Amino acid sequence: MGKTSKDKRDIYYRRAKEEGWRARSAFKLLQIDNECHILNGVNKAVDLCAAPGSWSQVLSRRLNENYKKALETGNATPPKIVAVDLQAMAPLEGVIQIQGDITNINTAKQIISHFDNEQADLVVCDGAPDVTGLHDMDIYIQSQLLLAALNITTHILRQGGTFVAKIFRAKDVTLLYAQLKIFFPYVYCTKPSSSRNSSIEAFVVCKDYSPPEGYKPHMLNPLLTHKPCDFDELTGINRVIVPFVVCGDLSQPDSDTCYPLNFEGKEYTYHEPVQTPIAPPYQEALTLLENRDTDFRRSDVNVVVDNLSSMTI
Numbered sequence: 417m418g419k420t421s422k423d424k425r426d427i428y429y430r431r432a433k434e435e436g437w438r439a440r441s442a443f444k445l446l447q448i449d450n451e452c453h454i455l456n457g458v459n460k461a462v463d464l465c466a467a468p469g470s471w472s473q474v475l476s477r478r479l480n481e482n483y484k485k486a487l488e489t490g491n492a493t494p495p496k497i498v499a500v501d502l503q504a505m506a507p508l509e510g511v512i513q514i515q516g517d518i519t520n521i522n523t524a525k526q527i528i529s530h531f532d533n534e535q536a537d538l539v540v541c542d543g544a545p546d547v548t549g550l551h552d553m554d555i556y557i558q559s560q561l562l563l564a565a566l567n568i569t570t571h572i573l574r575q576g577g578t579f580v581a582k583i584f585r586a587k588d589v590t591l592l593y594a595q596l597k598i599f600f601p602y603v604y605c606t607k608p609s610s611s612r613n614s615s616i617e618a619f620v621v622c623k624d625y626s627p628p629e630g631y632k633p634h635m636l637n638p639l640l641t642h643k644p645c646d647f648d649e650l651t652g653i654n655r656v657i658v659p660f661v662v663c664g665d666l667s668q669p670d671s672d673t674c675y676p677l678n679f680e681g682k683e684y685t686y687h688e689p690v691q692t693p694i695a696p697p698y699q700e701a702l703t704l705l706e707n708r709d710t711d712f713r714r715s716d717v718n719v720v721v722d723n724l725s726s727m728t729i
């Protein structure tokens with residue numbers, strides 16, 4: 417594959433490198449914010465499933481702008497961003513990083529410990545499992561990530577705060593909507609134009625955190641699924657239909673289309689990825705390949721030497 421083929425195929429990948437974002441996903445958060453204004457006035461945020469860190473970059477940029485604005489009016493505290501992922505992430509200035517599994521109680525406790533005397537204004541989660549190709553399994557794991565994120569959120573989000581999370585629009589998604597509706601009066605499902613139409617991913621934007629009266633966040637019940645719940649038994653408010661919002665209009669590039677490299681009317685320049693993976697899962701394969709090449713070369717040399725020494729001059 418050519419060096420520029422991904423640039424040709426994916427305009428958001430190309431733009432991300434041009435604008436200095438670590439991943440094309442940055443545009444998803446930016447487009448959700450354009451439509452739903454989730455970053456206005458936010459000072460403390462948690463980015464769950466954050467690697468390689470483009471959402472944290474967006475948060476860092478916007479929270480610092482909010483801080484500067486607040487300083488002008490006098491009363492301001494420096495922003496706080498906590499980013500969590502299973503994978504290690506290259507450092508980002510001003511972002512506290514935790515490496516861990518968000519479905520694990522110890523990671524959840526670590527996150528919560530950063531909000532001892534304060535609360536977050538916003539929790540975002542772009543978590544996606546490594547897709548197995550077994551759709552039901554992928555959808556189930558995705559929903560467990562969302563519920564784990566929601567459970568952490570109930571420990572740290574301030575009343576009135578916002579929760580944004582990736583969701584797979586699949587069978588039984590209404591059960592998740594119903595669970596979210598228990599905590600948030602406003603639950604929207606959004607699809608940014610940078611998210612491929614061919615993907616079942618969408619994002620729930622949940623506003624105005626208002627836990628039910630008497631609700632106590634509890635880590636012993638991390639996935640909020642203490643009782644097996646038969647979806648068909650849900651009625652009324654528990655089967656709410658969530659408004660669907662498309663972020664962006666037809667003036668935005670379509671993420672499933674290939675555009676020519678000069679599409680945006682400017683001369684094309686190739687950009688290296690902003691942040692290459694620091695510990696990619698294919699690292700071991702690369703090392704093996706490198707060693708294998710050396711062995712090949714060594715054995716090639718040996719054959720030549722053997723041939724030479726057996727020659728009678």
Ligand code: SAM
Pocket residue numbers: 438439441442464465466467468469470471472500501502503516517518519542543544545546561
């Ligand atoms: N928002 C990120 C960005 O803009 O750079 C991209 C996130 S990527 C689509 C999904 C991430 O979810 C992966 O980095 C993966 O390691 C993480 N992830 C999946 N399951 C997780 C879990 N149980 N705990 C923590 N992170 C998880």
